[in-house]
Amino acid sequence: MSDALTRYRSADEDSARWQGFPFRPGDIVISTRSKSGTTWMQMICALLVLRTPELPAPLTELSPWLDWLVEPPERVYARLAAQRHRRFIKTHTPLDGVPSDSRVHYVVVARHPLDAAVSLHHQGANLDRVRLAELTGQPAPPEPAHPRPPVGQALVRWIDADPDPHAELDSLPGVLWHLGDAWARRHQPNVHLVHYDDLRVDLSGQMRRLAERLGLEPPGPDLVEAATFERMRARADRLAPDAAGVLKDRNAFFRSGRSGQGRALLDAAARARYHSRAAALAPPDLLAWLHRTEA
Template identity: 85%
Template sequence: MSGTPTRYRSSDEDSARWQGLALRPGDIVISTRSKSGTTWMQMICALLVLRTPELPAPLSELSPWLDWLVEPQEAVYARLAAQRHRRFIKTHTPLDGVPADPQVHYVVVARHPLDLAVSLHHQAANLDRARLAELTGQPDAPEPERPRPPIEQALVRWIDADPDPRTELDSLPGVLWHLRDAWVRRHRPNIHLVHYDDLRADLSGQMHRLAARLGLDPPGPELVEAATFDRMRAHADRLAPDPAGVLKDRQAFFRSGRSGQGRAMLDDEARARYRSRCAALAPPDLLSWLHRDG
C-alpha cells in the first residue's frame, strides 16, 4: 500500500478502477478473497454504520464491488459520491492493489483455504456465465460448461495447481498471496484482520471488537441477530451480491457457511501435500493463525 499500487486484472475485474475514486476519511475498504466472508463482513459493516437491521437498499447498492466490470465505473462512482453515511466498499483486490490512506480503514477477512475452495467449487455452478460475459463485454459467448469433476478430485487439483498468484487470485497461491500481504501490515492501526471461524464462534464479540476498532458504537442484540447466517440466507434477495442477475439462485449463494468441510474431504496424503504447499507459500505464524493451530 505504498508507491504505485499493483494492478490486478481478470476477465471481470480490474483494480485500476480504484485509482479514480476519491476516498473519504473514515471509509471502510473490505478486502477479501472470494468465498471468505465478504458478504458477511459487508453486512456487519452495514449494521454497524446504519444501526438498523432493515437496510434502506440492497446490500450490493450500499456496498458496491468497485473493481467488478459488470457495472459501469461511472455509475459506481456516482452512487458512492451520493452516499452521506460512512462508506464501506467491497473489493477482492489485495491491499497492495488499492490506494493507501491512513484515514481509511481496511478490513481483511481470512478463511481456511480448503473451506474457501469448497465454496468456490459450488459457487462456480451457480454462475450464469453467459450473462456474465454479456455484462463484461466479452466478445464471444463462453464455451459450453463441461462435466464437473467430483468435489474431492477438484479440491486435490486446486491444491496442486501452481499458477501466477497475481493472475489467479482464487488459487491457493493467490489466496496466500492476498493474506500474506495483509499479514505483514496487521500492526497498523487502520488494518484489521478478521478470521471467518472467529465470526462463527463469537459473532457478537467480533462485532463489538470491530466496532471499537472502527470507532463505531457497539451493536445491540438485534444487529447481531441480523448478521447471523440464517437471517442473511432468509433475506438473500436483498443481500446476495447480485445487482445484475449473474447468480442462478441467490439463496444458493448462502450455501452452508460451515467450516472444516475441506479438510474432511482429503485423505492423509492430500492433507500432507496441502500443508507442504502452504509452507512454501506463507510464513509459519500466518499459517498457524489461519489454520487455527493453537
C-alpha cells in the same frame, strides 16, 4: 497515499478502477478473497454503520464492488459520491492493489483456504456465465468439454495447481498472496484482520471488537442477530451479491457457511500435500493463525 499499486485483472475485475478514487475520512474498504466472508463482512459493516437490521437498500447498493467490470466505473463512483453515511466498499483486490490512505480503514477477512475453495467450487455451478460474459463484453464461454469433477477431486487439483498468484487470485498461491500481504500490514492501526472462524464462534464479540477499532458504537443483540448466517440466508433476495442477475439461485449463494468441510474431503496424503504447499507460500505465523482451529 501511495501510487505504486499492483494491478490485478481478470475477465470481470480490474483493480485499476481504484486508481485516483477520492476517499473520504473514515471510509472502510472490505478486501477479501472470494467466498471468504465478503458478504458477511459487508453486512456487519452495514449494521454497525446504519444501526438498523432493516437496511434501507439492497446490500449491493449500500456497499458497491468498486472494481467489478459489470457496472461502468462512473456509475459506481457516482453512487458512492451520493452516499451520506460512512461508506464501506467491497473489493477482492489485495491491499497492495488498493491506494493506502491513513484516513481509511481496511478490513481483511481470512477463511481456511480449503473451505473457501469448496465454497468457490459450488459457487461456480451457480453462476450464469453467459450473462456474466454479456455484461463484461467478453465472448460467450464455450460449452464445457467435460462434466465438472466432483468437489473432492476438484479440491485436490486446486491444491496441486501452481499458477501465478497475480493472474489467478482464487488459486492457493493467490489466496495466500492476498492474506500474506495483509498479514505483513497487520500492525498498521487502520488494517484489521478478521478470521472467518472467529465470526462463526463469537459473532457478538467480533462485532464489538470491530466496532471499537472502527470507532463505532457496539452492536445491540438485534444487530448481531441480523448478521447470523441463518438470518442472512433468509433475506438472500436483498443480501446476495446479485444486482446484475449473474446468480442462478440467490438462496444457493448462502450454501452452508460451515468450516472444516475442505479437510473432511481429503485423505491424509492430500492434507499433507496441502500443508506442504501452504508452508512454501506463506510465513509460519500466518499459517498458525489461519489453521489454528484444525483438530
